Amino acid sequence: MGQAQAKTEARKLPYVSAITEAVREILLEQDNAFVAGEDVGQAGSVYGYYRGLHKEFGGDRVIDTPISEKGIMGLGVGAAATGLRPIVDIMFMDFLGECMDEVANQMAKMRFMFGGSAKLPITVLTMAGAGANLAAQHSQSLEAWLAHLPGLKVVMPATPYDVKGCIIAAARDDNPVFVVMNKMSLGLTGEVPEGAYEVPLGKANVVRTGKDYTFVTLGRMLHEALKAAETLKGLGIDVEVIDARSVQPFDTDTVVASVKKTHRALVVHEAVRFGGIGGEIAAQIQEHAFDYLDAPVGRVGAPFSPVPFSPALEKVYVPNAERIVAEARRLSGL
Amino acid sequence: MAKQPNNKVLLDIHRRMVRIRIFEEQAGKMMEAGKIPGALHLYVGQEAVAAGVMVHLSAADQITSTHRGHGHLIAKGGEFDRMFAELFGRATGYCKGKGGSMHISNMDLGMLGANGIVGGGPPIAVGAAFTQKFKKTKNVAVAFFGDGASNEGSFHEAANMAALYKLPAVFVCENNGYGEYTAQANHQAIVDVADRAAGYGMPGVIVDGMDAIAVYEAAGEAIERARKGAGPTLLECKTYRFYDHVGVRGMGLTYRTDDELARWQQRDPITLFESRLAEQGVLSAKKAAGVHEEVLAEVKAGIAFAESSPFPDAATLLDDVYAA
Numbered sequence: 001m002g003q004a005q006a007k008t009e010a011r012k013l014p015y016v017s018a019i020t021e022a023v024r025e026i027l028l029e030q031d032n033a034f035v036a037g038e039d040v041g042q043a044g045s046v047y048g049y050y051r052g053l054h055k056e057f058g059g060d061r062v063i064d065t066p067i068s069e070k071g072i073m074g075l076g077v078g079a080a081a082t083g084l085r086p087i088v089d090i091m092f093m094d095f096l097g098e099c100m101d102e103v104a105n106q107m108a109k110m111r112f113m114f115g116g117s118a119k120l121p122i123t124v125l126t127m128a129g130a131g132a133n134l135a136a137q138h139s140q141s142l143e144a145w146l147a148h149l150p151g152l153k154v155v156m157p158a159t160p161y162d163v164k165g166c167i168i169a170a171a172r173d174d175n176p177v178f179v180v181m182n183k184m185s186l187g188l189t190g191e192v193p194e195g196a197y198e199v200p201l202g203k204a205n206v207v208r209t210g211k212d213y214t215f216v217t218l219g220r221m222l223h224e225a226l227k228a229a230e231t232l233k234g235l236g237i238d239v240e241v242i243d244a245r246s247v248q249p250f251d252t253d254t255v256v257a258s259v260k261k262t263h264r265a266l267v268v269h270e271a272v273r274f275g276g277i278g279g280e281i282a283a284q285i286q287e288h289a290f291d292y293l294d295a296p297v298g299r300v301g302a303p304f305s306p307v308p309f310s311p312a313l314e315k316v317y318v319p320n321a322e323r324i325v326a327e328a329r330r331l332s333g334l
Numbered sequence: 335m336a337k338q339p340n341n342k343v344l345l346d347i348h349r350r351m352v353r354i355r356i357f358e359e360q361a362g363k364m365m366e367a368g369k370i371p372g373a374l375h376l377y378v379g380q381e382a383v384a385a386g387v388m389v390h391l392s393a394a395d396q397i398t399s400t401h402r403g404h405g406h407l408i409a410k411g412g413e414f415d416r417m418f419a420e421l422f423g424r425a426t427g428y429c430k431g432k433g434g435s436m437h438i439s440n441m442d443l444g445m446l447g448a449n450g451i452v453g454g455g456p457p458i459a460v461g462a463a464f465t466q467k468f469k470k471t472k473n474v475a476v477a478f479f480g481d482g483a484s485n486e487g488s489f490h491e492a493a494n495m496a497a498l499y500k501l502p503a504v505f506v507c508e509n510n511g512y513g514e515y516t517a518q519a520n521h522q523a524i525v526d527v528a529d530r531a532a533g534y535g536m537p538g539v540i541v542d543g544m545d546a547i548a549v550y551e552a553a554g555e556a557i558e559r560a561r562k563g564a565g566p567t568l569l570e571c572k573t574y575r576f577y578d579h580v581g582v583r584g585m586g587l588t589y590r591t592d593d594e595l596a597r598w599q600q601r602d603p604i605t606l607f608e609s610r611l612a613e614q615g616v617l618s619a620k621k622a623a624g625v626h627e628e629v630l631a632e633v634k635a636g637i638a639f640a641e642s643s644p645f646p647d648a649a650t651l652l653d654d655v656y657a658a
Contacts, residue, residue: 034468060468066498071491074457075464078475081446082396082465101488105451106458113437114447115430116654150655174657 018160019049022167037089073102108151129182136306141271156219165199204251210240218269227321273301350385362582377405379576382603384409386549396462398455403448414636424643453486463503482513502560531568543571574598
């Protein structure tokens with residue numbers, strides 16, 4: 001930051017720094033915004049994405065909490081309902097199990113239960129994803145838990161640009177928004193504009209255009225799908241890759257328009273396949289584009305097991321480009 | 335020294351208790367008549383707690399409630415017509431018929447909802463107290479919960495954080511001796527929930543929850559302490575519900591004896607309070623009866639309002655899932 005950038009050359013930043021910038025922009029912009037979570041203050045979070053903010057904004061706005069997810073999430077709900085705009089950090093998404101009542105029964109439902117009189121502008125930042133050998137309780141992708149709850153919004157930014165824009169859009173939204181980030185993407189570098197900008201919640205991004213196949217991806221799987229698309233290009237298959245970005249609300253229109261053009265669809269997510277969001281997306285595609293389909297709508301996801309520890313097992317657990325290619329070819333006969 | 339209530343305050347507490355009692359009695363009747371759908375958890379017997387605490391609060395002070403929450407809303411200033419309309423599932427209710435008894439709320443009155451989840455309230459109250467500290471107001475947040483909720487992790491996390499941050503919060507435990515249908519001796523090894531305060535570095539105070547003046551005095555100290563930035567207090571009010579966990583029936587229950595109920599009913603908080611007011615010459619028995627009559631008329635008007643109110647239009651079903 002602070003270095004002069006040539007106007008013609010886009011500034012590049014790692015995903016981790018894009019998170020910091022987004023939160024900083026919000027703390028500068030909104031006097032009633034604050035960050036609360038485990039190790040977010042003095043330590044700058046276990047992954048360092050709040051580094052510098054405690055020093056800049058002080059302990060009253062970047063708040064270290066006890067290891068108490070119910071307490072933290074409840075604090076966010078109560079503070080939001082009474083006029084503040086909390087940014088709550090849940091260090092690992094797996095820890096949502098500790099505060100699912102505050103999320104599912106309080107935060108998600110309060111506005112509806114109260115007949116619209118409550119407003120809950122709360123942003124939850126949390127880290128999902130396998131691949132770091134952190135085993136079964138620090139690696140899950142649990143977006144389906146959240147997207148099933150009316151009242152919540154859920155986004156899964158895959159790039160540095162999107163993570164900054166999604167956090168800013170989430171913090172300006174008057175609803176609870178979960179920003180589900182991926183720990184394997186923290187070092188990923190990409191273009192990130194200076195200043196505040198929004199990535200609209202609920203809008204998918206057509207990252208690559210193609211005419212033969214539509215891949216719909218959640219979160220980090222975008223990058224595996226892009227690799228798969230390159231491989232398939234060598235086989236003469238032209239793949240369109242759509243990064244859903246937002247799980248709830250889900251941009252059905254963009255996906256359906258693409259499938260009507262390509263006639264084939266494959267949904268890719270890192271979460272366990274059974275009961276995952278891929279099932280919902282596949283159902284929406286067949287509801288809206290059944291007559292256009294030339295092949296069953298496919299789903300690539302993790303097998304029905306907890307995330308394993310051993311690198312040898314985790315490697316075969318997490319979906320990757322090879323599996324995407326294989327599944328696309330198997331389903332389409334291409 | 336605890337602040338003694340003056341006559342105006344005494345009459346205020348009395349009216350709040352009577353309002354709760356008659357509302358609840360009539361709500362029970364409406365439920366038994368099949369006019370109120372769903373479940374009602376009635377507050378009869380515990381009126382001294384809500385009234386003794388709430389008389390210290392303004393609308394800018396926040397409270398969280400329990401599934402036995404009508405009394406808290408009434409004592410916080412809830413109006414009968416809109417409350418009954420909510421219980422009847424009508425569009426004119428405080429929650430437009432979307433919440434009902436277990437989620438009745440009024441943000442304008444600082445009432446952050448009855449809560450269907452035992453232990454759901456305290457963490458939210460901590461957030462509301464946090465807002466007051468963040469904005470440097472002198473307002474407080476009061477979490478009402480029961481002996482049953484004192485076993486939920488949410489209470490413990492909330493208590494720890496409130497004490498850690500010295501938040502302007504008061505934890506009011508209404509120990510009515512039962513977590514739903516399970517007697518306190520069968521759900522916790524302690525007798526006094528207030529003992530748990532020590533574990534969080536806050537004062538724990540025990541008060542007779544059938545004595546409105548005792549509640550008033552103890553709550554006044556705890557609230558004053560919170561307002562001046564000295565941190566939270568756990569105030570345990572020993573009380574009793576005269577009705578069943580759900581609904582009206584009080585006698586002939588399998589999990590408690592009629593004798594026990596009769597003993598507690600001899601200490602009915604309203605009867606006790608009225609004798610005291612009569613003795614002190616503050617309110618004669620006749621005038622007290624007049625208050626009951628007035629409130630009953632108001633309750634009946636509230637019921638009439640509810641019954642004549644429309645049900646919510648089906649088109650409103652998806653309203654307010656999200657803010658625009």
